[in-house]
Amino acid sequence: MSNSIVSINQLSKTFHTNKDQVQALRNINLDIQEGEFITVIGPSGCGKSTLLKIIAGLDLDYQGEFLLEGKNVKGPGIDKGYIFQEPRLFPWLNVERNIAADLNIRDPKVREKVDELINLVKLTGFEKSYPRELSGGMAQRVAIARALLRNPKVLLLDEPFGALDAFTRAHMQEVLLDIWKKNKTTMIFVTHDIDEAVFLGNRIVILKPRPGSIQDIVPVVLPIPRKKTSESFQEIRLQVVNEFEKIEALQSAF
Numbered sequence: 001m002s003n004s005i006v007s008i009n010q011l012s013k014t015f016h017t018n019k020d021q022v023q024a025l026r027n028i029n030l031d032i033q034e035g036e037f038i039t040v041i042g043p044s045g046c047g048k049s050t051l052l053k054i055i056a057g058l059d060l061d062y063q064g065e066f067l068l069e070g071k072n073v074k075g076p077g078i079d080k081g082y083i084f085q086e087p088r089l090f091p092w093l094n095v096e097r098n099i100a101a102d103l104n105i106r107d108p109k110v111r112e113k114v115d116e117l118i119n120l121v122k123l124t125g126f127e128k129s130y131p132r133e134l135s136g137g138m139a140q141r142v143a144i145a146r147a148l149l150r151n152p153k154v155l156l157l158d159e160p161f162g163a164l165d166a167f168t169r170a171h172m173q174e175v176l177l178d179i180w181k182k183n184k185t186t187m188i189f190v191t192h193d194i195d196e197a198v199f200l201g202n203r204i205v206i207l208k209p210r211p212g213s214i215q216d217i218v219p220v221v222l223p224i225p226r227k228k229t230s231e232s233f234q235e236i237r238l239q240v241v242n243e244f245e246k247i248e249a250l251q252s253a254f
């Protein structure tokens, strides 16, 4: 009996449009243990967002099996935090109210948790700031804090740092790892960036397109903090690059 938090068996997904149909995912098998940090990487259109949306409960129209803590998922919910590429904050609410959202910030328990999270995502001093006054990285940290306040079983992140400059992105990776070390929230993180996938993940799921399926799963057995310039880091990076080359070779054979 597995104690996986996410259990995916022979999962397939086909989109039906007026004109034709697109098989976005075919026969995905993936078991994720509680507390894992999974990064998902693959070329554009290989089904990364489709997979994440199914895990989020935002898309219930698939074939095969997907279980969260051994149970079927009937829809989205606070047990699955979802972070998009852009922060999607409420422009009329300040930072602390954006984090609290529908919860009452005057409730001492909520207040205490919001303060704790503001500290965790390193936004102390910006509690009363409005989204327009924040940088992209800061806004994304508000979105992460908002998701964490709900104590999600899994945090799903779809290229959350894609719009950030390289420097801010590196900083955000550190912040996220810090959060993961402290909270041990199970993370499923989609990225286009190989360095990011190796830096964050304890397993890298490499997807290939047409139809989206798993090319390989690369374990990353490196201590944290990781150094992107270290030899062991570069070795794993190369492993991922090699898999990408195999995918490209397959693509050009069409």
Ligand SMILES: Nc1ncnc2c1ncn2[C@@H]1O[C@H](COP(=O)(O)OP(=O)(O)OP(=O)(O)O)[C@@H](O)[C@H]1O
Pocket (backbone or CB within 6 Å): 015, 016, 017, 022, 023, 024, 042, 043, 044, 045, 046, 047, 048, 049, 050, 051
């Ligand atoms: N709502 C939809 N209707 C029809 N086809 C869709 C829909 N959403 C996605 N697709 C198709 O499914 C495939 C996978 O799309 P998906 O968005 O999951 O890719 P992705 O890996 O997230 O790509 P990217 O890296 O560009 O974000 C693509 O071929 C896409 O055209």
Ligand SMILES: [Mg+2]
Pocket (backbone or CB within 6 Å): 048, 049, 050, 158
């Ligand atoms: Mg996508």
